[in-house]
Amino acid sequence: xxxxxxxxxxxxxxxxxxxxxxxxxxxxxxxxxxxxxxxxxxxxxxxxxxxxxxxxxxxxxxxxxxxxxxxxxxxxxxxxxxxxxxxxxxxxxxxxxxxxxxxxxxxxxxxxxxxxxxxxxxxxxxxxxxxxxxxxxxxxxxxxxxxxxxxxxxxxxxxxxxxxxxxxxxxxxxxxxxxxxxxxxxxxxxxxxxxxxxxxxxxxxxxxxxxxxxxxxxxxxxxxxxxxxxxxxxxxxxxxxxxxxxxxxxxxxxxxxxxxxxxxxxxxxxxxxx
Amino acid sequence: xxxxxxxxxxxxxxxxxxxxxxxxxxxxxxxxxxxxxxxxxxxxxxxxxxxxxxxxxxxxxxxxxxxxxxxxxxxxxxxxxxxxxxxxxxxxxxxxxxxxxxxxxxxxxxxxxxxxxxxxxxxxxxxxxxxxxxxxxxxxxxxxxxxxxxxxxxxxxxxxxxxxxxxxxxxxxxxxxxxxxxxxxxxxxxxxxxxxxxxxxxxxxxxxxxxxxxxxxxxxxxxxxxxxxxxxxxxxxxxxxxxxxxxxxxxxxxxxxxxxxxxxxxxxxxxxxxxxxxxxxxxxxxxx
Amino acid sequence: xxxxxxxxxxxxxxxxxxxxxxxxxxxxxxxxxxxxxxxxxxxxxxxxxxxxxxxxxxxxxxxxxxxxxxxxxxxxxxxxxxxxxxxxxxxxxxxxxxxxxxxxxxxxxxxxxxxxxxxxxxxxxxxxxxxxxxxxxxxxxxxxxxxxxxxxxxxxxxxxxxxxxxxxxxxxxxxxxxxxxxxxxxxxxxxxxxxxxxxxxxxxxxxxxxxxxxxxxxxxxxxxxxxxxxxxxxxxxxxxxxxxxxxxxxxxxxxxxxxxxxxxxxxxxxxxxxxxxxxxxxxxxxxxxxxxxxxxxxxxxxxxxxxxxxxxxxxxxxxxxxxxxxxxxxxxxxxxxxxxxxxxxxxxxxxxxxxxxxxxxxxxxxxxxxxxxxxxxxxxxxxxxxxxxxxxxxxxxxxxxxxxxxxxxxxxxxxxxxxxxxxxxxx
Numbered sequence: 005x006x007x008x009x010x011x012x013x014x015x016x017x018x019x020x021x022x023x024x025x026x027x028x029x030x031x032x033x034x035x036x037x038x039x040x041x042x043x044x045x046x047x048x049x050x051x052x053x054x055x056x057x058x059x060x061x062x063x064x065x066x067x068x069x070x071x072x073x074x075x076x077x078x079x080x081x082x083x084x085x086x087x088x089x090x091x092x093x094x095x096x097x098x099x100x101x102x103x104x105x106x107x108x109x110x111x112x113x114x115x116x117x118x119x120x121x122x123x124x125x126x127x128x129x130x131x132x133x134x135x136x137x138x139x140x141x142x143x144x145x146x147x148x149x150x151x152x153x154x155x156x157x158x159x160x161x162x163x164x165x166x167x168x169x170x171x172x173x174x175x176x177x178x179x180x181x182x183x184x185x186x187x188x189x190x191x192x193x194x195x196x197x198x199x200x201x202x203x204x205x206x207x208x209x210x211x212x213x214x215x216x217x218x219x220x221x222x223x224x225x226x227x228x229x230x231x232x233x234x235x236x237x238x239x240x241x242x243x244x245x246x247x248x249x250x251x252x253x254x255x256x257x258x259x260x261x262x263x264x265x266x267x268x269x270x271x272x273x274x275x276x277x278x
Numbered sequence: 279x280x281x282x283x284x285x286x287x288x289x290x291x292x293x294x295x296x297x298x299x300x301x302x303x304x305x306x307x308x309x310x311x312x313x314x315x316x317x318x319x320x321x322x323x324x325x326x327x328x329x330x331x332x333x334x335x336x337x338x339x340x341x342x343x344x345x346x347x348x349x350x351x352x353x354x355x356x357x358x359x360x361x362x363x364x365x366x367x368x369x370x371x372x373x374x375x376x377x378x379x380x381x382x383x384x385x386x387x388x389x390x391x392x393x394x395x396x397x398x399x400x401x402x403x404x405x406x407x408x409x410x411x412x413x414x415x416x417x418x419x420x421x422x423x424x425x426x427x428x429x430x431x432x433x434x435x436x437x438x439x440x441x442x443x444x445x446x447x448x449x450x451x452x453x454x455x456x457x458x459x460x461x462x463x464x465x466x467x468x469x470x471x472x473x474x475x476x477x478x479x480x481x482x483x484x485x486x487x488x489x490x491x492x493x494x495x496x497x498x499x500x501x502x503x504x505x506x507x508x509x510x511x512x513x514x515x516x517x518x519x520x521x522x523x524x525x526x527x528x529x530x531x532x533x534x535x536x537x538x539x540x541x542x543x544x545x546x547x548x549x550x551x552x553x554x555x556x557x558x559x560x561x562x563x564x565x566x
Numbered sequence: 567x568x569x570x571x572x573x574x575x576x577x578x579x580x581x582x583x584x585x586x587x588x589x590x591x592x593x594x595x596x597x598x599x600x601x602x603x604x605x606x607x608x609x610x611x612x613x614x615x616x617x618x619x620x621x622x623x624x625x626x627x628x629x630x631x632x633x634x635x636x637x638x639x640x641x642x643x644x645x646x647x648x649x650x651x652x653x654x655x656x657x658x659x660x661x662x663x664x665x666x667x668x669x670x671x672x673x674x675x676x677x678x679x680x681x682x683x684x685x686x687x688x689x690x691x692x693x694x695x696x697x698x699x700x701x702x703x704x705x706x707x708x709x710x711x712x713x714x715x716x717x718x719x720x721x722x723x724x725x726x727x728x729x730x731x732x733x734x735x736x737x738x739x740x741x742x743x744x745x746x747x748x749x750x751x752x753x754x755x756x757x758x759x760x761x762x763x764x765x766x767x768x769x770x771x772x773x774x775x776x777x778x779x780x781x782x783x784x785x786x787x788x789x790x791x792x793x794x795x796x797x798x799x800x801x802x803x804x805x806x807x808x809x810x811x812x813x814x815x816x817x818x819x820x821x822x823x824x825x826x827x828x829x830x831x832x833x834x835x836x837x838x839x840x841x842x843x844x845x846x847x848x849x850x851x852x853x854x855x856x857x858x859x860x861x862x863x864x865x866x867x868x869x870x871x872x873x874x875x876x877x878x879x880x881x882x883x884x885x886x887x888x889x890x891x892x893x894x895x896x897x898x899x900x901x902x903x904x905x906x907x908x909x910x911x912x913x914x915x916x917x918x919x920x921x922x923x924x925x926x927x928x929x930x931x932x933x934x935x936x937x938x939x940x941x942x943x944x945x946x947x948x949x950x951x952x953x954x955x956x957x958x959x960x961x962x963x964x965x966x967x968x969x970x971x972x973x974x975x976x977x978x979x980x981x982x983x984x985x986x987x988x989x990x991x992x993x
Contacts, residue, residue, distance in 0.1 A: 101706065395717075
């Protein structure tokens with residue numbers, strides 16, 4: 005369905021009624037999977053992701069043949085991060101079954117693995133250990149790569165893997181297509197599938213609330229003048245996502261204190277740190 | 279999975295449309311007998327054990343009629359590769375593969391899911407029979423090739439939806455032939471395991487369903503339920519059972535009868551195995 | 567290698583102990599988690615979790631294994647068989663005219679339910695008109711760490727498919743008209759690593775997802791190109807509910823409420839195992855590791871038979887109402903116990919000979935001497951342990967199951983299913 009972008013200029017509202025710099029409704033949950041070492045569930049709009057972490061454990065030879073993408077941390081002196089993505093066939097509007105060796109999936113896996121490898125403090129584990137991150141996409145509606153990164157980041161927190169900061173990601177697009185040659189087009193934050201199909205967009209992953217870029221993926225054609233605005237918008241979005249993820253983690257922590265899973269003292273001291 | 283390495287022929291059947299109403303099914307065998315089995319061991323000299331099984335074709339003069347032809351080879355026991363982890367038992371690998379021309383629908387060269395499924399059934403059936411702990415750190419490959427898959431080309435069945443009842447017959451044949459081949463390879467077993475099938479068939483709406491041993495799928499109006507069993511006669515034990523279909527009211531009586539009938543079929547098949555193995559032994563004694 | 571045989575870290579001594587406590591007769595089997603022999607593992611379940619599907623469900627067992635099932639339906643053209651004599655010339659004309667239009671209506675997913683209603687009304691006369699084909703259902707199982715064509719996955723897939731297709735009634739629900747049908751895709755995803763044999767979990771999740779599955783209501787008639795009602799609230803359940811009021815409320819997609827209990831239920835596959843003379847339901851991974859035999863039994867519940875005219879009242883305990891249970895399929899599962907390492911009895915254990923032969927001087931030299939010269943003495947004992955069981959020493963089971971035991975296992979499943987309304991689906 006072609007997206008009628010002309011209405012944006014009139015009302016300054018997007019197809020789903022958001023403003024240009026508004027994130028979609030987000031929902032996060034930690035520790036959804038009791039048998040896993042770490043797990044998280046993240047919803048951004050209609051994109052729903054469940055992430056399961058197993059490890060860090062000793063590198064399994066049989067696993068190395070699977071289609072997971074791996075990246076070593078700390079220049080090979082630390083644990084390896086292995087990422088595998090599974091998109092449920094029912095995740096999209098039309099049912100589509102993807103093979104495990106789908107090239108787009110592999111590329112996303114590599115991006116996430118290398119991004120996380122730069123964030124995880126892998127030297128606390130031996131170089132022969134692996135952190136397996138398995139991401140299940142249950143429903144897909146735009147900003148897939150960004151959501152996958154956020155979900156993995158959240159699950160790593162649940163698994164207790166030391167990281168320098170949250171690795172957060174967000175997409176940003178531009179209100180008109182490349183062909184429109186509109187140098188002044190406004191940037192848009194957090195695109196859904198409909199917008200992604202029509203408009204140029206990029207995915208930006210930053211380290212927490214800082215403006216340090218860890219990964220950036222842009223696969224569409226866009227005028228150079230518009231790129232900077234998009235990046236700035238995406239970086240702002242990342243800050244929002246970071247606040248959200250932090251809120252999820254803090255809520256979980258409070259809940260654990262209430263349930264007596266951890267003592268109040270330890271929590272307070274760690275909360276004082278930031 | 280698509281086979282990209284070969285240029286494959288068209289998959290579909292090439293049956294010409296027939297506008298005449300096809301002749302009804304003809305029963306060629308009684309309900310409590312099984313088709314005659316031809317079984318011969320040691321047909322593949324290069325394998326450590328092998329066997330060939332053929333079921334009698336009840337209608338050989340009709341060109342579209344086929345029966346079941348299976349060939350089985352056993353390779354091993356041989357030592358596992360160095361990289362394999364320690365195993366206190368023999369590791370059994372079963373492959374069941376239809377020849378591309380074995381069924382009405384052409385089969386590709388890669389094993390599809392029904393072939394893999396048969397392989398799992400066969401593995402379960404054989405693993406109960408083999409004394410696995412006498413062969414630690416070793417493996418054996420059992421490969422069954424279905425040369426003819428018991429599907430008549432011009433039977434009325436070809437107009438119905440393929441419900442896969444013939445897979446039961448194929449499985450029982452696979453069990454019998456693999457059992458003979460394992461014995462031929464000299465692998466220790468608790469007994470010779472044999473396969474047998476019984477089915478609850480309904481010729482038409484008027485008659486009550488009856489139980490038939492070794493059903494020829496093309497000859498019956500409809501099959502309500504079928505059961506394939508792998509049986510060890512001297513121990514009176516079942517190593518694998520596969521039942522599917524619908525039993526009205528979940529009638530355990532009918533179910534038990536079906537099982538009993540398939541055990542009778544197993545015993546019949548087992549006699550053939552024992553006789554063939556005896557003959558092989560006698561021949562061997564004559565030579566030496 | 568089937569997925570039943572995963573690595574299990576239990577020593578032969580532990581296996582022997584577990585086998586012993588599970589095969590106790592007098593107080594009944596003692597299970598490691600304290601369940602009764604027929605008790606299932608506790609679980610949490612939810613349905614309708616994914617609005618993008620026609621039906622979805624998620625189940626999480628207490629041990630942490632979790633599965634998600636999504637059901638999607640698409641309208642597909644039914645290929646006309648050359649043998650289809652009923653394809654009248656009129657129908658054929660129609661067919662060529664509308665060939666181009668059919669693709670477009672695919673998105674508006676459609677109806678199904680009306681048909682099953684019609685079946686009752688039109689009775690046997692029109693029954694042969696409604697057909698189904700096994701090709702109309704596609705089921706896929708995804709297990710992390712296993713390839714799609716791994717034989718264990720294939721076995722699970724074919725077992726679950728078989729249960730759905732066994733009675734040939736399910737596919738008839740997918741019939742739209744002579745030219746179109748629904749193609750139903752069931753995608754089963756195991757989210758967690760396979761800690762125990764996932765069959766019961768996957769089957770239960772599929773069961774719930776199918777119960778929650780709805781298809782848009784058909785608006786067109788007869789053999790027209792299908793047109794569907796846009797209103798999802800009007801969509802009909804694949805398994806119709808008895809209470810018509812439940813159909814109107816689109817929010818109550820949970821099958822938990824007794825008022826909206828469907829008349830017939832999708833098949834369910836249960837895993838049962840035998841240890842000694844005991845029959846144990848829903849075994850955990852550890853229990854399965856000492857199983858003498860294991861069987862997967864699929865049962866479904868059809869609509870109450872014609873003879874009972876009044877609908878099954880749900881308020882009465884289900885034990886008293888007669889339910890139309892159907893046995894759909896039975897398969898033996900290769901128990902992983904066959905791959906467990908055996909224990910070594912004292913009689914053949916060289917290290918234990920010193921204590922065994924107490925008459926000989928128990929100096930270390932004598933012990934080693936007896937070990938070396940014991941070759942001849944060892945043989946008879948070794949023979950015995952090769953063929954016979956020694957109490958307290960684990961040995962992987964050999965052979966199969968007795969006829970009576972298999973029959974008893976199936977009978978017990980039917981008995982239990984008849985006694986329990988499957989209401990545990992409610993989280």
